[in-house]
Structures are given as C-alpha cells and as structure tokens.
Amino acid sequence: MHEFQVNVRAAIARARVRIKGTIQDPAWMIAEMIIPMFSIGGFILLYRALGAPASYSGFVIVGGTMIAFWTNVLWGMAAQFYWEKEVGNLEIYFVAPISRMAILLGMALGSIVTMVLRVFGIVLFGILLFNVSLNIVDPIAVAIIFTLTLASLYSLGMVFSSLYLLWGREAWKLNELLVEPIYFLSGFFFQIRGNVVVPLVLQFASSLIPMTFGLDGLRKVLILGQGLQSVLLEVSVLIAFSIALFVAAHYVLGYMENLAKKEGRLTLRWQ
Secondary structure, X not given: OHXXXXXXXXXXXXHHHHHHHHHOOHHHHHHHHHOHHHHHHHHHHHHHXXXXXXXXXXHHHHHXXXXXXXXXXXXXXXXXXXXXHHOOOHHHHHHOOOOHHHHHHHHHHHHHHHHHHHHHHHHHHHHHHHOOOOOOXXXXXXXXXXXXXXXXXXXXXXXXXXXXXXXXXXHHHHHHHHHHHXXXXXXXXXXXXXXXXXXXXHHHHHOOOHHHHHHHHHHHHHOXXXXXXXXXXXXXXXXXXXXXXXXXXXXXXXXXXXXXXXXOOOOOOOO
C-alpha cells in the first residue's frame, strides 16, 4: 500500500511540473490552438469545394483535435526519457524508489490537461470560423470513447519510451518515420475503415493502430449523433488495446532498462 501511495504521489508531482510549465507560457498555448487550424481549414475548404456532405467537415475537426494527442504521445512522452538522459536527469529517476511507469503516467496526465485546452480551442475555432456543428446525443458514449482512446495511446507511448532507453537518437528517427504514415493510416482527415475507395490491405493495416478505432468512435458519437450501442466494436477494441499495451509497457520497460544497464546506455550524455 505504501509503495502504491509513493507511485501515485510521484505521478501527481510529475504531472504538476508539466502543467505549470505549459501555463507559464500562454503564447505557446495560443500558437498551439491557431497553427493547426491552417491544415484543418484547408481540408474543410477542399471537402466543401468537392461538394462532400457536411459531416466531413466535422470529421476533419475531430481528426485535427486528436492529432494533438498523437504528436504528444510521440514527442511529449515517448521521447521524454531520451531528453531526460541528455540533460542528466535520467539516472535520478532510476535511483528514486518509484516505478518508471509512474513517471510516464504523470507525464501523460499533465499532457492530457494541456492538450484538452488545445482541443477546446480547435473545436471552438472550427465552430466559429467554419460553422461546423456537433451532434452529441450520448455524452456518456463520448466520455467512454475519448477516455479509452487516450488510455490506449498513452499506453503505446509507454512502449515507445522503452526504445529510447536503449537506442537513443535512433528511436528519435523512428518518431520522424511514424508521423506521416500514422496520419494516413489512422484517417485523421478522412474515413479509413469501411471506405470503399481505400484498399483492403490499408484498412487491415489501419486496424493495427488504436487511433483508427478511436477516431471512428468519436466521429460517430460527436458528428453523426449515434449512441453507445453503435460504438460497441470500437469500445471493445480500445479496451483490448489499452490492456495489452499497458501490460506490454510494464514488461518492455523492465526488459529495456535491464538491457540498457548492462550495455551502459542510461547515463551517457549526447549519445
């Protein structure tokens, strides 16, 4: 029980640092809300020029807001251990009598708070500038899908963070390689699953990414006005992803930590 309390306090402390760091720079927060609207607005105008249904504009808004969480998983969480090693803080984390997953959980909690502010700004701009309307009939379904999507994403981020313990800058390159393919396969700006235009091979590949099911579920409950019954498949898959990735993160972090200790890669700066 004492160990659990210590890990909870460590997670809260790490979250507070990230939240305060963001709040102290309001200009950055404003930029994070405005800059994404250029690409989001471009897709909205394109769909309207092609005569697409009005729901497509809502699909783009939902995808644009979730991009914030995906990029945060890659750069704000998965890469964090690499940056901590570069400034010499990583050894402090490993000396402290706490779980590495508690540290990552704190990072995730702090990031979620700041990302929610960005999401609110993007949705607000989408409604005011492009007259995009939300059709929410089941708020509980929205909360469930949103929570499960974040749980699966940040569990995936924990798995990625283990790679930085061992590979250093090489894992940084992996981030660069993953950004655009994930944008495409997850369908941030268009529907992937069930789309007759998208080849079945790509639809199968997209099913291996939790974000795909999260986006599908959110679009159903936020834009199409559907309820919990219509997203039971997405809920089930996201629960499976969350559990599997969280368990995998626990074992992979431990394995990578032991391997990195044996090879002496935890305290070497500028690797």
